[in-house]
Amino acid sequence: MTIKxxxxxxxxxxxxxxxxxxxxxxxxxxxxTVQNKVSLxxxxxxxxxxxxxxxxxxxxxIISVTPIPKPQVTxxxxxxxxKQLTMTVNTQSDQSKTYNFVTxxxxxxxxxxxxxxxxxxxxxxxxxxFNTWSPDNNYVFITHTNPAGNEAIVLKADGSPIDVDAxxxxxxxxxxxxxxxxxxxxxxxxxxxxxxxxxxTTDGSQGTSYWFEVPTKAVIPLxxxx
Amino acid sequence: xxxxxxxKKKKATSNIQFYLILVIIFLLSFAISYVLLKPHRNIPHCAxxxxxxxxxxxxxxxxxxxxxxxxxxxxxxxxxxNEKPEKVLGIATPxxxxxxxxxxxxxxxxxxxxxxxxxxxxxxxxxxxxxPTGNFHIWEKLLSTRMTGGExxxxxxxxxxxxxMYFYNDFGLHGAYWHDNFGHPMSHGCVNLRQTDAxxxxxxxxxxxxxxxxxxxxxxxQITSDHQCIQNNPVQ
Numbered sequence: 378m379t380i381k382x383x384x385x386x387x388x389x390x391x392x393x394x395x396x397x398x399x400x401x402x403x404x405x406x407x408x409x410t411v412q413n414k415v416s417l418x419x420x421x422x423x424x425x426x427x428x429x430x431x432x433x434x435x436x437x438x439i440i441s442v443t444p445i446p447k448p449q450v451t452x453x454x455x456x457x458x459x460k461q462l463t464m465t466v467n468t469q470s471d472q473s474k475t476y477n478f479v480t481x482x483x484x485x486x487x488x489x490x491x492x493x494x495x496x497x498x499x500x501x502x503x504x505x506x507f508n509t510w511s512p513d514n515n516y517v518f519i520t521h522t523n524p525a526g527n528e529a530i531v532l533k534a535d536g537s538p539i540d541v542d543a544x545x546x547x548x549x550x551x552x553x554x555x556x557x558x559x560x561x562x563x564x565x566x567x568x569x570x571x572x573x574x575x576x577x578t579t580d581g582s583q584g585t586s587y588w589f590e591v592p593t594k595a596v597i598p599l600x601x602x603x
Numbered sequence: 604x605x606x607x608x609x610x611k612k613k614k615a616t617s618n619i620q621f622y623l624i625l626v627i628i629f630l631l632s633f634a635i636s637y638v639l640l641k642p643h644r645n646i647p648h649c650a651x652x653x654x655x656x657x658x659x660x661x662x663x664x665x666x667x668x669x670x671x672x673x674x675x676x677x678x679x680x681x682x683x684x685n686e687k688p689e690k691v692l693g694i695a696t697p698x699x700x701x702x703x704x705x706x707x708x709x710x711x712x713x714x715x716x717x718x719x720x721x722x723x724x725x726x727x728x729x730x731x732x733x734x735p736t737g738n739f740h741i742w743e744k745l746l747s748t749r750m751t752g753g754e755x756x757x758x759x760x761x762x763x764x765x766x767x768m769y770f771y772n773d774f775g776l777h778g779a780y781w782h783d784n785f786g787h788p789m790s791h792g793c794v795n796l797r798q799t800d801a802x803x804x805x806x807x808x809x810x811x812x813x814x815x816x817x818x819x820x821x822x823x824x825q826i827t828s829d830h831q832c833i834q835n836n837p838v839q
Contacts, residue, residue: 389622395625399632407637413739413834415821417704418718456783457679458799507725508783513677548626565784568674573784603787 455510459483460534462491463515464505473497478505478519480534489536493516500524508565510534516591518545518563518572529563531591533571545589547573549596556598558584566603573603646735646838648772650792653751653760655773661745664762669781672761676781678763679798681747688806690797701808701818703776704832707734708825710786712776712794714804721807724800727779727789728822729755734792736824737837739770741817744810749838752791765798766805770820771838777801794822 452463465477478492494503501523509517511534516529521544528546533539546560558576561584567573570591576584588597612616649655663683669676699717706713707728714721728734731753745767751760761781769775776794778801785797796804808818 392625392628395629396632399629399634400636403633403636411836413736413738413821413832413837415704415832415834416701417713417826417830417832418715454797454799456785456797456799457780458797458802479695507786508645508785512780531636564787565782566782567672567789568676573787603730603784603789 387515396590412465419464438496441524451505453505453507453509454483455514456512458498460510462509462519462534464519466505468571471497472499474499474501476503478517480517480536489534491532491534491536492530506563506565511569512567512592513569515569515571516566520563526560528560529572529574539591545572547587575603606802627693646733646792649752650729650732650772650774650790651750651752653753654749655752657767659743659745659748659773661747662749662762663747664749667762669759669761669763671761671781673756676761679765679780681763681765683746683791686746689803693786697789703804703808703818703820704826705734705820706826706832707736708821710788712796712800713805713826714807716807722800722803724796725786727782727785727787727795729790729792731790732792734790734794734822735771735774735838736822736834737771737839738834739820739822739839741768741770741776741810741820743769743775744768744805744808744817745769746805750793766796766801768805768808768810768815768817768820776820 382468403580446468449466449468450463452461452491454461461481461483463479463481463564465479467475467477469475473495475495476493477490479488479490481488496502501521504520504522506518506520506529509519511517515534516531517534518529521528526546528544530544531539545563549560556576558578561575561577564573567588572589572591574587574589574596576587578584583602586599586603588599589595590597663681664678665680665682667678669678693747699719702715704713705711705714705728710725710728711723712722712726736769747763747765748767749760750764751758753759757803763780765778765780766778767775774792774794775807776796778798779790779795780798782789782795783797785795789795809815810817821832822834822836825833
């Protein structure tokens with residue numbers, strides 16, 4: 378190797394080092410994220426300045442009785458604020474629970490019972506999701522959870538029977554798509570008749586998302602995950 | 604002597620050229636790497652590619668069907684005479700500053716007046732296009748407008764989009780009647796609310812008035828448990 382060759386190799390190495398330095402500087406510049414922090418107003422804790430006085434005289438005989446549980450009532454408005462779905466849970470003395478679902482106008486008129494069920498144990502529970510109402514207020518879906526998993530139950534808001542398999546769970550997906558994905562949740566409505574179903578894969582990661590078209594029972598795989 | 608000096612000059616010129624090339628390569632490498640490595644939030648100028656340039660104005664089109672995700676959708680009928688602003692009651696200091704926060708990580712919106720929480724609800728932010736983070740002010744309030752955009756199967760055309768509050772170009776807070784999937788990203792960059800929540804917010808929030816800007820809107824990547832709105836690479 379001549380001296381000239383040696384110099385040329387050195388030059389190339391120096392030039393490569395310059396390129397590498399440019400890359401490194403760019404890396405640090407781009408990865409130095411600009412971050413803003415804005416403080417939210419901190420809501421002051423409500424302090425009870427007038428605590429409830431103890432009204433039980435010390436000499437009074439207190440008889441212990443098993444309280445009768447009050448019905449638990451929860452409700453969810455339709456997106457346009459004109460309707461509501463109300464769930465009433467009555468707990469019986471044997472700890473079984475009856476769930477009643479009623480739709481109505483926001484002023485309480487036009488009451489329609491859409492679903493009722495009794496579960497003998499605490500292992501089953503039902504709830505109303507935030508996105509329960511279809512955008513056109515024609516359908517509602519509710520969720521049922523037990524140790525085996527969860528499912529969504531689709532109902533007509535006017536109380537009339539629905540002519541499809543109303544439960545959305547793994548069975549629906551397996552039947553329709555023969556998919557290996559597991560049912561995870563029904564998030565809400567993509568349109569008046571399309572429910573969005575999310576799945577998970579066997580390793581727990583998010584699987585394919587689907588549309589379930591209520592009138593036709595069609596299960597449609599989606600290109601994007603919701 | 605002259606013969607001996609000439610090679611030195613040539614060498615000096617050669618060295619300058621070499622250093623110049625060195626600097627150029629450094630800058631070139633930096634520029635290319637910067638472009639390739641820069642995290643892209645992909646915030647275009649418009650949320651609604653169709654209507655952004657021409658239709659940012661009040662428009663009511665009753666009984667006109669729209670299109671979203673390839674499906675026909677029916678817009679609610681809007682009658683301005685029936686729109687009665689509802690006042691939010693129970694505010695300790697009615698003159699206190701109004702502020703709206705949107706948490707992209709939890710898809711929630713929280714509105715404050717002073718330290719009183721006015722509204723907390725689920726929203727749908729950008730799915731097909733990111734919602735810009737930063738601190739903005741409502742620059743326009745429209746009772747109703749038409750929003751169009753997207754391409755192919757993603758094309759949408761939505762008349763009577765209600766209770767619109769633009770905060771950055773045509774990125775706005777507004778009611779969405781075509782879906783009910785709040786709490787999950789579902790928009791082209793705007794902040795979708797249930798119509799009932801959008802009305803509450805619209806009646807309460809202020810648009811610009813003279814030199815006074817509209818209600819401040821902070822879009823956060825995350826709101827931490829110690830009430831900090833974190834904004835990574837905010838647009839403003």
